[in-house]
Amino acid sequence: MSAVxxxxxxxxxxxRPRLRLSIFYGFLLPIVxxxxxxxxxxxxxxxxxxxxxxxxxxxILPHAWTSSLHVAKADxxxxxxxxxxxxxxxxxxGAGLAAAGVLxxxxxxxxxxxxxxVGAGEGAVLGGVISFVTxxxxxxxxxxxxxxxxxxxxxxxxxYAMSTRGGVTPVAxxxxxxxxxxxxxxxxxxxxxxxxxxxxxIAQEIVFWMMGGxxxxxxxxxxxxxxxxxxxxxxxxxxxxxxxxxxxxxxxAASFGVDVESSKRLLTLTAAILTGxxxxxxxxxxxxxxxxxxxxxxxxxxSNRALLPASALTGGAFLVLCxxxxxxxxxxxEIRLGIVTALCGGPLFIYLLLRQYRGGxxx
Numbered sequence: 354m355s356a357v358x359x360x361x362x363x364x365x366x367x368x369r370p371r372l373r374l375s376i377f378y379g380f381l382l383p384i385v386x387x388x389x390x391x392x393x394x395x396x397x398x399x400x401x402x403x404x405x406x407x408x409x410x411x412x413i414l415p416h417a418w419t420s421s422l423h424v425a426k427a428d429x430x431x432x433x434x435x436x437x438x439x440x441x442x443x444x445x446x447g448a449g450l451a452a453a454g455v456l457x458x459x460x461x462x463x464x465x466x467x468x469x470x471v472g473a474g475e476g477a478v479l480g481g482v483i484s485f486v487t488x489x490x491x492x493x494x495x496x497x498x499x500x501x502x503x504x505x506x507x508x509x510x511x512x513y514a515m516s517t518r519g520g521v522t523p524v525a526x527x528x529x530x531x532x533x534x535x536x537x538x539x540x541x542x543x544x545x546x547x548x549x550x551x552x553x554x555i556a557q558e559i560v561f562w563m564m565g566g567x568x569x570x571x572x573x574x575x576x577x578x579x580x581x582x583x584x585x586x587x588x589x590x591x592x593x594x595x596x597x598x599x600x601x602x603x604x605x606a607a608s609f610g611v612d613v614e615s616s617k618r619l620l621t622l623t624a625a626i627l628t629g630x631x632x633x634x635x636x637x638x639x640x641x642x643x644x645x646x647x648x649x650x651x652x653x654x655x656s657n658r659a660l661l662p663a664s665a666l667t668g669g670a671f672l673v674l675c676x677x678x679x680x681x682x683x684x685x686x687e688i689r690l691g692i693v694t695a696l697c698g699g700p701l702f703i704y705l706l707l708r709q710y711r712g713g714x715x716x
Contacts (some may be wrong), residue, residue, distance in 0.1 A: 373652070373653065374653060374659055374663075377652055377653060377663060378663070381663065381666055381667060381670070382666075384670055385666055385669065385670045388670040388673045388674050388677075389440055389444065389670075389673060390402055390405060391673075391674070391677060392436065392439075392440035392443065392673045392674075392676065392677050393405050393432060393436045393437055393440050395677060395681060396431075396436065396680065396681065397684060397685065398431055400428060400431060400432055400436075404428050404432070405432055408428060408429055408432040408433055409432075409433075409437075411429070412429075412433050434571070434572075438570050438571050438572045438574065438575050439567050439568075439570045439676070440673055440676075441575050441579070442567055442570045442574050442575055442578055442634055442635065443567055443635075443669075443672045443673045443675075443676045444669035444670070444672065444673050445575070445578050445579050445582045445583075445630075445631075445669065446567075446578065446582075446631040446634065446635045446638060446672055447641055447645075447668040447669040447670070447671055447672025447673065447675075448582055448586065448665040448666065448668050448669040449578075449581075449582040449585060449586075449627040449628070449630055449631040449665075449668075450468055450627070450628065450631050450638060450641040450642040450645075450668055450672075451641055451642060451645040451646055451664040451665050451667060451668025451669075451671075452582075452585065452586050452589055452627050452661055452664060452665045452668070453468040453473075453585075453623075453624040453625075453627040453628045453631075453642050454466070454467050454468055454641070454642025454643060454645065454646040454664070454668075455589070455646045455657060455660055455661050455664050456589055456592075456596065456620050456623060456624045456627075456661075457470055457471065457624050457642070458646055458647070458650075459596045459597075459599065459600050459655075459657055460524065460596070460599060460617065460620050460621070460624075461524055461528060462524075462599075462600055464646075464647050464650070465643065465702070466643075467639075467640070467642040467643040468624060468627070468628040468631075468642040469535055469628075469639075469642075470528060470531045470532065470535075471508075471509060471512055471527070471531040471621055471624060471625060471628075472508035472509065472511070472512050472530075472531045472534035472535045472538065473505040473506075473508055473509055473624065473625035473628040473629050473632075474505070474535070474628050474632055474637060475508065475534070475535040475536075475538040475539045475542070475637075476504040476505045476506070476507055476508025476509070476534070476538050476629070477501040477502065477504045477505040477508075477628065477629045477632035477633060477637075478501070478504070478538070478539070478542050478563055478632060478636075478637050479504045479508075479538045479539075479541055479542045480500035480501045480502070480503050480504025480505070480507075481497055481500060481501045481504070481559075481562055481563075481632070481633070481636070482542045482545050482546065482559055482562075482563075483500055483504070483545070484496050484497045484500040484501070485497075485555055485558050485559050485562070486545050486549055486555065486559075490558070494571075494573050494574075495573075495577070497562075497633070498574070498577045498578070498633035498634055499633075501629060501632055501633035502581075502629045502630065502633050504538070504629070505625050505626075505628060505629025505632065505633075506625060506626075506629065508534050508535075508538055508625075509621065509622065509625040511530075511534050512527065512530045512531050512534050512621075513527075513530075513618070513621070515530040515533075515534070516529070516530040520614060521614060522614060522617055522618070524603075524617070527617075527621070542563070545559075546559050546560070546563075561636075561689065562636040562637075563636060563637050563691075564636065564637070564689035564690075564691045564692060565635055565636040565637050565638040565639075565689055565690040565691025565692075565694070566635070566636055566679075566687070566689050566690045566691070567634075567635055567676050567690055568680075568687060570634065574634045577630075577633065577634055578630050578631070578633065578634040581626055581627070581629075581630035582627060582630050582631070584626070585623050585624075585626045585627040585630065586627070586661070586662075586665055588619075588623045589620075589623055589627075589661055590658075590661060590662070592616065592619065592620060592623070593656075593657040593658040593661060594658075595611050595616045595620075596616075596620065596657045597655075597656065597657050597658070598611050599611070599613070599616065599617075599620075600655065600657075628642075635690065636690075636691065637691055638672070638690060638691050638694055639691055639694055639695050639698060640694050640695055640697065640698020640699065640701070640702065641668055641671065641672060641694055641698070642668075643698055643701070643702060644671075644694075644697065644698040644701050644702075645664050645667050645668040645671055646660065646664045647701070648667070648701075649663050649664045649667055672690075672694070675690060675693045675694050675697065676690055676693075678693055679692075679693045
């Protein structure tokens with residue numbers, strides 16, 4: 354091993370072949386594009402790709418159109434007002450959950466970590482349930498997402514208040530506090546649902562939202578979700594060096610000048626914002642933050658600088674395809690999105706758990 358590699362533990366982590374990364378993106382980017390087009394084109398009314406592109410051009414570049422070109426009003430409504438916002442929301446939700454999964458798996462140094470571990474997911478669910486129960490969700494489209502974000506941040510505050518002593522937050526204590534807070538918030542949300550079960554309309558809305566779904570999503574939901582996800586991913590990319598070092602151990606990271614406690618707080622806050630933004634507009638979507646980062650890591654390796662953007666793109670495409678499956682597998686009934694992602698992620702979780710158990714037994 355060279356002197357440079359010996360003096361810098363990141364050398365082994367970040368030295369991934371560029372060819373592998375190029376091949377990966379060579380496969381991934383066409384899949385992302387095809388998933389977006391399929392999500393917009395396939396449904397109860399099938400829309401051709403050429404029509405989709407014409408509608409997009411008409412809406413984005415209206416002054417470039419001539420009177421000889423025409424877009425049917427029905428196609429414009431279906432494509433631009435119904436399906437495009439839903440597909441964009443699905444993409445950003447998947448990207449946000451996958452990015453949050455990358456952060457938490459690296460922070461906890463455990464491939465089984467996922468966004469719900471720090472309590473942000475269940476906190477967002479409780480905030481949404483409160484919005485439904487109080488009737489705020491019906492008074493304003495902003496109420497539900499905003500309450501979900503507040504719930505996610507409140508859960509994170511409680512987790513850190515419980516796990517921090519003397520300015521130090523042990524990762525194991527943070528994990529246990531997150532699990533306990535998630536259980537508490539989930540119990541309160543279930544209690545509110547039980548109390549309001551006699552009001553079937555409210556109870557149905559709560560149950561469907563807790564199961565995850567993207568029905569009736571509009572451009573408003575895009576603007577409520579996309580800025581937070583983009584901000585969170587940008588903040589995550591700025592922290593990839595610290596994240597790589599933290600994977601090697603807190604003492605190693607500190608020896609390379611990382612402010613360990615500050616980095617952990619910032620990484621956890623970033624993961625909570627990503628998770629809260631996703632749950633705010635889509636409800637509780639499970640396993641995306643577990644399945645996608647682990648699958649991408651098997652191909653690209655552990656370097657978070659490469660893993661994070663690749664996982665975000667993969668997570669976005671994955672959720673768009675899951676949403677497409679949810680609304681087309683049993684027409685005219687729409688399967689809840691959280692069910693579809695759980696059916697995909699559950700078997701993988703069991704496989705990882707068994708493999709980790711067997712590996713520990715062999716050692």
